[in-house]
Amino acid sequence: MGADTNGPSGPGPHMQGLWLDDEPRLVTDLPVPTPAAGEALVRVRLAGVCGTDLAVLKGYVPFCGVMGHEFVGEIAAATAAPGRVGERVVGEINVVCGDCAACRAGRSSHCERREVVGLRGRNGVFAEYVTLPLANLHRVPNAVPDEAAVFTEPLAAALQILRQVPVGPDQRVLVVGAGRLGQLIARVLRLTGCELAVVARREPQRALLAAADIPWRSEGDVPTAGFDIVIEASGAPGGLALARRALRPLGTLVLKSTYAGEVAMDLARCVVDEITVVGSRCGPFAPALRLLAGDLVDPTPLIDDRFALADAEAALRRAAEPGVLKVLIDCGDFHRG
Amino acid sequence: MGADTNGPSGPGPHMQGLWLDDEPRLVTDLPVPTPAAGEALVRVRLAGVCGTDLAVLKGYVPFCGVMGHEFVGEIAAATAAPGRVGERVVGEINVVCGDCAACRAGRSSHCERREVVGLRGRNGVFAEYVTLPLANLHRVPNAVPDEAAVFTEPLAAALQILRQVPVGPDQRVLVVGAGRLGQLIARVLRLTGCELAVVARREPQRALLAAADIPWRSEGDVPTAGFDIVIEASGAPGGLALARRALRPLGTLVLKSTYAGEVAMDLARCVVDEITVVGSRCGPFAPALRLLAGDLVDPTPLIDDRFALADAEAALRRAAEPGVLKVLIDCGDFHRG
Numbered sequence: 001m002g003a004d005t006n007g008p009s010g011p012g013p014h015m016q017g018l019w020l021d022d023e024p025r026l027v028t029d030l031p032v033p034t035p036a037a038g039e040a041l042v043r044v045r046l047a048g049v050c051g052t053d054l055a056v057l058k059g060y061v062p063f064c065g066v067m068g069h070e071f072v073g074e075i076a077a078a079t080a081a082p083g084r085v086g087e088r089v090v091g092e093i094n095v096v097c098g099d100c101a102a103c104r105a106g107r108s109s110h111c112e113r114r115e116v117v118g119l120r121g122r123n124g125v126f127a128e129y130v131t132l133p134l135a136n137l138h139r140v141p142n143a144v145p146d147e148a149a150v151f152t153e154p155l156a157a158a159l160q161i162l163r164q165v166p167v168g169p170d171q172r173v174l175v176v177g178a179g180r181l182g183q184l185i186a187r188v189l190r191l192t193g194c195e196l197a198v199v200a201r202r203e204p205q206r207a208l209l210a211a212a213d214i215p216w217r218s219e220g221d222v223p224t225a226g227f228d229i230v231i232e233a234s235g236a237p238g239g240l241a242l243a244r245r246a247l248r249p250l251g252t253l254v255l256k257s258t259y260a261g262e263v264a265m266d267l268a269r270c271v272v273d274e275i276t277v278v279g280s281r282c283g284p285f286a287p288a289l290r291l292l293a294g295d296l297v298d299p300t301p302l303i304d305d306r307f308a309l310a311d312a313e314a315a316l317r318r319a320a321e322p323g324v325l326k327v328l329i330d331c332g333d334f335h336r337g
Numbered sequence: 338m339g340a341d342t343n344g345p346s347g348p349g350p351h352m353q354g355l356w357l358d359d360e361p362r363l364v365t366d367l368p369v370p371t372p373a374a375g376e377a378l379v380r381v382r383l384a385g386v387c388g389t390d391l392a393v394l395k396g397y398v399p400f401c402g403v404m405g406h407e408f409v410g411e412i413a414a415a416t417a418a419p420g421r422v423g424e425r426v427v428g429e430i431n432v433v434c435g436d437c438a439a440c441r442a443g444r445s446s447h448c449e450r451r452e453v454v455g456l457r458g459r460n461g462v463f464a465e466y467v468t469l470p471l472a473n474l475h476r477v478p479n480a481v482p483d484e485a486a487v488f489t490e491p492l493a494a495a496l497q498i499l500r501q502v503p504v505g506p507d508q509r510v511l512v513v514g515a516g517r518l519g520q521l522i523a524r525v526l527r528l529t530g531c532e533l534a535v536v537a538r539r540e541p542q543r544a545l546l547a548a549a550d551i552p553w554r555s556e557g558d559v560p561t562a563g564f565d566i567v568i569e570a571s572g573a574p575g576g577l578a579l580a581r582r583a584l585r586p587l588g589t590l591v592l593k594s595t596y597a598g599e600v601a602m603d604l605a606r607c608v609v610d611e612i613t614v615v616g617s618r619c620g621p622f623a624p625a626l627r628l629l630a631g632d633l634v635d636p637t638p639l640i641d642d643r644f645a646l647a648d649a650e651a652a653l654r655r656a657a658e659p660g661v662l663k664v665l666i667d668c669g670d671f672h673r674g
Contacts, residue, residue, distance in 0.1 A: 060605070102586065110586035110610065164611070240604070249439065249447035255608050262601040267577070268397070270616040271592050273447065274501070277614040279607040 017066045017127030018312040024057065024067060026312055033123065035131045040078035042089060042132055044331035046146045047071040047125045049319040050154060051180055051235065053118070055258065057316065061119060067316075068126035068329070069093045069118040072140060072149035081134050089137040090152040091130075092285050093117040109282055126312050128331055138285045141293040150328060151184065151299035152288045157256070158184040159291070160283030162192070165229060165252050169193035174227040176243045177234030178205035178216065180302065180325050181256060185233055186214045187297045197227075199234075199242065202323045208301055222246045231256055237263055249273040256280050302326045354403045354464030355649040361394065361404060363649055370460065372468045377415035379426060379469055381668035383483045384408040384462045386656040387491060388517055388572065390455070392595065394653065398456060404653075405463035405666070406430045406455040409477060409486040418471050426474040427489040428467075429622050430454040446619055463649050465668055475622045478630040487665060488521065488636035489625045494593070495521040496628070497620030499529070502566060502589050506530035511564040513580045514571030515542035515553065517639065517662050518593060522570055523551045524634045534564075536571075536579065539660045545638055559583045568593055574600055586610040593617050639663045 017030045035041045048070035056063050075087045096103055096111035103111050117132065118124020140149045158181065167173060171194045175186050178200035186198045186209060200206045200216040209216045225248040232243040235257035244265070247253050253275055270277065291297045306328045307315035319327040350369045355361055372378045385407035393400050412424045433440055433448035440448050454469065455461020477486045495518065504510060508531045512523050515537035523535045523546060537543045537553040546553045562585040569580040572594035581602070584590050590612055607614065628634045639662045644652035646668045656664040 107587050164613075250444050255604055258605040258608050263604045264599040264601045265604075267592055267600045267602075267616075268595040270614070271595050271618055272616070274616045274618050276501075276616070277607070279604075279609070279611045279613070281608055281611050 015128035016309055017123075018068065018309075018316075019065070020056065020067050021064055024313060024316060026310065030066065030127060032129050033131045035077065035079070038080055038135070039131045039133050040081070040084065040137060041076045042073040042091065042130050042137070043076040044071050044073040044125050044128060044130055045088075046150045047329045047331050048150045048154070049315055049327045049329065052258070053316070054320050056119065057320075060258065063119055065118070065121075066123035066125070066127045066130070067118050068124035069116070070150055070153045071125035071130070071331070072146045072152070073125070073130070073331075075137065076129065078134060084134065084137075087137075088140045088146075088149070090140055090149055090285060090289070091117065091132045091138070092136040092282075093119070093153060094282060095122055095133060095136065126309065126329055126331065128309070138289060141289060143295075144289065144292045145300075147300050147303060147328070148292050148298070149289075151302075151326070152285055152292065153282075154181055155184050155188070155291065155297060155299060156283035156285050156288040157181065157281065158188045158283065159287050160280050161185065161231060161254055161256070162188065163283065164278050164280055165254060167192045167194050167229060169195075171195065171228045172226065173197075173229045173231070174199065174222065174243070174246050175231045175233055176239045176246070177232070177236075177257070178202070178209060179233070179235075182231075182233040183208060183302055183325065184297070184299060185231055185256065187212055187299070188291070189231075190214055191291075191296055194229075197222075199239075204323060205325075208325075211301065225249065227251065229254065233257055240265075247273075247275055249275065252276045252278060254278045254280050299326075303328060306330065352465035353646055354460075355405065355646075355653075356402070357393065357404050358401055361650060361653060363647065367403065367464060369466050370468045372414060372416070375417055375470050375472070376468045377418070377421065377471050377474060378413045379408075379410040379428065379467050379474070380413040381408050381410040381462050381465060381467055382425075383487045384666045384668050385487045385491070386652055386664045386666065389595070390653070391657050393456065394657075397595065400456055402455070402458075403460035403462070403464045403467070404455050405461035406453070407487055407490045408462035408467070408668070409483045409489070410462070410467070410668075412474065413466065415471055421471065421474075424474075425477045425483075425486070427477055427486055427622060427626070428454065428469045428475070429473040429619075430456070430490060431619060432459055432470060432473065463646065463666055463668065465646070475626060478626060480632075481626065481629045482637075484637050484640060484665070485629050485635070486626075488639075488663070489622055489629065490619075491518055492521050492525070492628065492634060492636060493620035493622050493625040494518065494618065495525045495620065496624050497617050498522065498568060498591055498593070499525065500620065501615050501617055502591060504529045504531050504566060506532075508532065508565040509563065510534075510566045510568070511536065511559065511580070511583050512568045512570055513576045513583070514569070514573075514594070515539070515546060516570070516572075519568075519570035520545060520639055520662065521634070521636060522568055522593065524549055524636070525628070526568075527551055528628075528633055531566075534559075536576075541660060542662075545662075548638065562586065564588065566591065570594055577602075584610075584612055587612065589613045589615060591615045591617050636663075640665060643667065
């Protein structure tokens, strides 16, 4: 158990949550967390299972604690801002120190001492309650239902691409991978007017793209050096090789997936072709909420299944099935039921 | 022998040159080349041995023909521009078609059908004569001696970094490698006012940097995540690992070396740290000539040795010795002697 996480069987009132030690297991005797100064206690309403959660289960990062980082909830207590109690919120997942060199240089998402909700040193959202700094919590506009708001974090991650790489109507853009993140990336990129194509393997992925007016391609139908920008969102080494092949010289390859271990690339070829490779991770919440509030992106067709928190272990198993996109976990049953 | 190269024992007047087949060898019966339409015949005065030439010897790219691509010469014949005969020139090494998708998109340095002087499908400059399109040839200002002008191509390659990545006085920049190219890169970067350091292993490299008022560091003295921009110019996998370690999150890693084969990188870490990797190759000649003419960069202290064309094989051996920087080859002995 990390120093910053409250494990099962602590003192005070208890709650249900999905605890990861060696294996994930539902526990019912987690202490309801106590917010630190500047933090709020958030009652989780709905949470989403992310590919990174599944990677954590495979040991991609060492983590022990309550899992999960995608959520929408409501502020249950906030000593420093009592007026915000009852506010429906989503939360940025990096909890930063504000004082290290990265924070002081305005790069707080890379805070050297950061904790990450459900991923590093901090309990996550597959539970009835979570604590987060008030500064991390964004009010959800009334027009955005819980089922859309729960996508704010991955939608922000998709939007991060546009903060790092200018994309416009004069560019040919390929997204490799039409899973959870690839689908959201495609929906964000479509708004730029770029000439977009998405490599999609499975029929349901293709149907979702077609319904969103986004052209898909099979892997065998990707022209070599045919794209100015390629986004790798498959998380598979084969997807990376395809992405590299599809990129033209002087083009930009955006890596949106995390791979386990080292992956070989022909770096001499990267130099000769003068390509740019951009690693891209978390993104801005406020713009993501604006896209949702303006109905510019509708992520809800990506929802494949929904489980009660008591069935969270089953939710993880379901999310790990091939081709399954978003699986949601209702964490608020106990309050609303 | 490639379709575009004239090999030994052809018809017409003959010349000396360093021919690469399986091994490099000096031959004296190369035909003096005949310029095609729009091309000039250039009498080579002075040539430089580049790290890429040595990589070609190791089989990094398959090439058969006259070696060498760094040179200064004078136009000996040019049907399309008789007024330029006698002009002292340096030459861009990519010979492009002007008609492919890359050329039409303004990215002619990545022409899909390009030939590269002394590297791909086109005879090089370790010879008495070379032919090049007139459009490739830049007049050398009188103020620039041959011994400086011969550095135009690698200096342009160093300048390419500034076309790809903005560098200014508010940035901490590390150059890994203080060999031929690293020394030139450091001299170009120094002009930006950035907070510059160069990783230099050898005492003579360090002395050269100190004489140019450029701080050097040993490998053991590089702070982790201490630099906003890191230029990898060592060509060694160990240099790449050091460069990666020295780069801060959200920083930019410029790859200026070509590596043989695939090199493994921890791409998951690149995503988490959101770094940008930029491959960088050839650069603009006119700005490089301006730096030389304005005496803003003096490359001549990098000259370690000088050989007659007749001793070109020895010149290659000398250039391959550890720690040796620039080796020049006098190709004009026969005309000037």
